[in-house]
Amino acid sequence: MITIRVINPNTTASMTDTIRQAAQAVAGPDTRIVATNPSMGPVSIESHYDEALASVGVLDEVRQGEQEGTDGYVLACFGDPGLHAAQELASGSVVGIAQAAFHAASLLGRSFAIVTTLSRTLGRARDLVLEYGFERQCVAYRACEVPVLGLDSDPDGAYRALLAECESTIKDCDPDVIVLGCAGMAGMCKRLCNTLHRPVIDGVAAGVTLVEGLVRMGVGTAKCGEFAETPAKTITGLLAPFTRE
Incomplete structure (x- = not known):
C-alpha cells in the first residue's frame, strides 16, 4: 500500500475536502490518500506573506507524515510554499502542484x-x-x-x-x-x-499521479548536496519544536 500525504497549506478544512476528492479520483487502488491541512496559518494563501506563514504549517505536516511512514507528499497550493524545505525534511518524494x-x-x-x-x-x-x-x-x-x-x-x-x-x-x-x-x-x-x-x-491530480509513479519507481528526492538532510540545529522561540537534534 502506497501512502501519499496531500497537504493543503491553508487551514480551510472544506477546501481540504475538495482537494481530497480530486486526489482520490486519480489514485490507484493500492494508494491511500491522506489529505490534511495545518492547524496554524492563513485561511487562504494569496500573498508572499501568506506563503511564508503557511510554509511552517507545511513543514509541521511533513514532520507528522514522516512519523507515520508516508511514502510521498503533494503540496496543494499553486505557490508551492515550503517545497524545497519539505524536500530536505521528507524521506520520500515531495512535489508541488504548480x-x-x-x-x-x-x-x-x-x-x-x-x-x-x-x-x-x-x-x-x-x-x-x-x-x-x-x-x-x-x-x-x-x-x-x-x-x-x-x-x-x-x-x-x-x-x-x-x-x-x-x-x-x-x-x-x-x-x-x-x-x-x-x-x-x-x-x-x-x-x-x-x-x-x-x-x-x-495540479492536485497531476501531483498525485506524479508522486505515485515516483514511489512505484522506488525513487525519492536525492539526499545529497542541496537536499541533504538539514543539519542538526537549535531553533528558539515559537519555532522551538522544529529543533533538529
Whole structure:
C-alpha cells in the first residue's frame, strides 16, 4: 500500500475536502490518500506573506507524515510554499502542484496558459515558471479575480468567472493546454475540460499521479548536496519544536 500525504497549506478544512476528492479520483487502488491541512496559518494563501506563514504549517505536516511512514507528499497550493524545505525534511518524494501541472501540460501540447485566482499572484506564477524551466511553453498568465475562499463559498459564480477567463485566454493566446492556478479549482477541472475541448490540468491530480509513479519507481528526492538532510540545529522561540537534534 502506497501512502501519499496531500497537504493543503491553508487551514480551510472544506477546501481540504475538495482537494481530497480530486486526489482520490486519480489514485490507484493500492494508494491511500491522506489529505490534511495545518492547524496554524492563513485561511487562504494569496500573498508572499501568506506563503511564508503557511510554509511552517507545511513543514509541521511533513514532520507528522514522516512519523507515520508516508511514502510521498503533494503540496496543494499553486505557490508551492515550503517545497524545497519539505524536500530536505521528507524521506520520500515531495512535489508541488504548480511543478506537477507544468510538467503534465508540457507533455500534452507545445504551449500552456495559467489561469489563476487573483492577479496579485501572477508574479509568483511567473517566478515558478522560470524556476522550473517552462518559460518557452507558458504563453499567458491570467486571473479570473475570484478570491481563493470565493471558490469555496460561491462555486457556481467562481466557475462562471473562471470559464469566462479561460475562454478569453483561448481566444487571445490559443494555448494547447490550460493550467488551473489554484488547488481550490480542482473540482471544476473536468467540467472545464469538457466545455473548452482541450486539456485542462488540475495540479492536485497531476501531483498525485506524479508522486505515485515516483514511489512505484522506488525513487525519492536525492539526499545529497542541496537536499541533504538539514543539519542538526537549535531553533528558539515559537519555532522551538522544529529543533533538529
